[in-house]
Amino acid sequence: MDQTGLAARRTAHFILQQVTTEGRLMSEVIGAGALNDLAPDDRARAQRLATDALRGLDRADKMLRQHVKKAPPIFVQNALRLAVVELATDGSAHGVVNSYVEIVARNKRTEKLKGLTNAVLRKVSETAAAQWGKSAVPVMPKWLRGPLIEAWGQKAIAGVERAHFSGAPLDLTPKTDADAVARATGGTVLPTGSVRVQEAGQVSRMSGFIEGEWWVQDAAAAMPVRLLDPQEGDRVLDLCAAPGGKTLQLAAMGTDVTAVDVSEGRMRRVQENLKRTGLTAEVIVSDAFEYQETGFDAVLLDAPCSATGTIRRHPDLPYAKDGSEFGALIGQQEAMIDHALGLLKPGGAMVFCTCSLLPDEGEVQVEEALGRHSDLTIDRAALDKPWIEKDWITEEGGLRFRPDYWPDIGGMDGFYMAVLRKGS
Numbered sequence: 296m297d298q299t300g301l302a303a304r305r306t307a308h309f310i311l312q313q314v315t316t317e318g319r320l321m322s323e324v325i326g327a328g329a330l331n332d333l334a335p336d337d338r339a340r341a342q343r344l345a346t347d348a349l350r351g352l353d354r355a356d357k358m359l360r361q362h363v364k365k366a367p368p369i370f371v372q373n374a375l376r377l378a379v380v381e382l383a384t385d386g387s388a389h390g391v392v393n394s395y396v397e398i399v400a401r402n403k404r405t406e407k408l409k410g411l412t413n414a415v416l417r418k419v420s421e422t423a424a425a426q427w428g429k430s431a432v433p434v435m436p437k438w439l440r441g442p443l444i445e446a447w448g449q450k451a452i453a454g455v456e457r458a459h460f461s462g463a464p465l466d467l468t469p470k471t472d473a474d475a476v477a478r479a480t481g482g483t484v485l486p487t488g489s490v491r492v493q494e495a496g497q498v499s500r501m502s503g504f505i506e507g508e509w510w511v512q513d514a515a516a517a518m519p520v521r522l523l524d525p526q527e528g529d530r531v532l533d534l535c536a537a538p539g540g541k542t543l544q545l546a547a548m549g550t551d552v553t554a555v556d557v558s559e560g561r562m563r564r565v566q567e568n569l570k571r572t573g574l575t576a577e578v579i580v581s582d583a584f585e586y587q588e589t590g591f592d593a594v595l596l597d598a599p600c601s602a603t604g605t606i607r608r609h610p611d612l613p614y615a616k617d618g619s620e621f622g623a624l625i626g627q628q629e630a631m632i633d634h635a636l637g638l639l640k641p642g643g644a645m646v647f648c649t650c651s652l653l654p655d656e657g658e659v660q661v662e663e664a665l666g667r668h669s670d671l672t673i674d675r676a677a678l679d680k681p682w683i684e685k686d687w688i689t690e691e692g693g694l695r696f697r698p699d700y701w702p703d704i705g706g707m708d709g710f711y712m713a714v715l716r717k718g719s
């Protein structure tokens with residue numbers, strides 16, 4: 296590890312720049328090799344610094360506004376943001392001010408602002424730690440906050456923002472025995488059957504990982520398959536399957552599962568996960584619209600969406616995106632529902648789900664699908680399950696999950712799901 300901390304901080308700054316100026320998600324930047332030149336400890340550190348800064352971005356900006364009258368160029372602003380969050384939250388961090396001053400000084404376009412950076416950070420460092428905990432919870436950018444308040448109200452969104460700021464525990468889906476996984480990992484079994492580990496270390500070093508006893512999957516993300524509740528031996532199509540959390544669940548239930556996804560790279564992860572867990576599924580790389588096999592007993596459609604339900608784990612999303620792709624996603628989801636229904640046998644069940652907080656990608660999609668297909672019904676009987684809480688059930692007969700639910704035990708991702716039944 297670099298003792299001065301500069302290497303990790305430079306990389307964290309690079310990631311923040313890419314997210315806030317290029318609209319790239321952290322996963323894309325890291326996937327493209329941003330961490331490759333760092334020592335293993337520095338990789339984790341850079342990722343943590345960027346994640347913490349994104350989670351606290353709004354709060355950091357408010358603190359900085361007390362010291363900087365006119366916003367500096369974004370390159371400098373991002374250095375200041377990273378520094379403020381470190382100064383405020385990590386009392387043991389060394390060389391914070393010097394590192395970020397150096398990052399600003401090494402860039403020709405901003406080198407003349409190194410004095411300002413130094414002065415601002417020296418000032419902030421005097422009060423950052425004390426002020427941080429007393430400041431308001433960071434709020435989402437307006438483009439996202441507005442529509443979400445319209446959908447769920449101010450109070451609910453304040454709860455959602457608290458959940459975003461708290462981050463997320465590690466949830467595991469056990470292959471077979473939830474109690475055994477909880478004992479081995481120090482976790483607890485949730486009412487829905489997932490195992491929650493509050494303080495997890497490196498996932499691949501956890502007990503039962505190599506043996507394939509479990510896989511990482513948010514508790515809400517594990518619910519669509521539990522809602523579908525297929526029978527052993529059923530032919531189930533998992534459309535949009537990668538990286539495969541739901542494929543693994545379906546395979547572990549003994550169904551005959553076909554997993555389809557357009558992304559070759561993400562499907563490799565499905566293959567790896569199947570191998571590790573010793574489960575089997577047919578894995579097909581294909582565009583969902585080109586896949587024409589019919590007669591499935593059940594279909595799980597986890598459609599591509601805005602992923603606005605996953606901000607607890609992906610605080611980069613509100614800063615990398617601006618909502619301009621929502622319309623196209625909603626159109627694609629609608630077309631996918633219609634195509635997937637065509638692959639289902641008469642009388643079969645389809646779960647439509649998205650990890651979105653936007654009703655247009657959930658409740659509204661289902662209402663409109665019911666309007667387009669006269670033989671389609673919503674299966675309310677499927678909601679008669681002991682783990683389903685009444686408050687989760689929506690007017691049209693689906694389930695809505697939000698990050699502000701389960702606040703005392705660590706929340707859950709935002710999700711929508713409903714069981715649609717095709718006429719026989």
Ligand SMILES: C[S@@+](CC[C@H](N)C(=O)[O-])C[C@H]1O[C@@H](n2cnc3c(N)ncnc32)[C@H](O)[C@@H]1O
Nearest residue numbers: 535536537538539540541556557558582583597
């Ligand atoms: C929400 S993710 C699926 C998560 C997955 N079901 C799981 O539980 O791990 C959406 C997936 O849709 C895939 N996708 C996007 N467009 C697609 C298309 N036209 N055909 C098939 N898959 C598509 C993406 O590659 C992505 O893996």
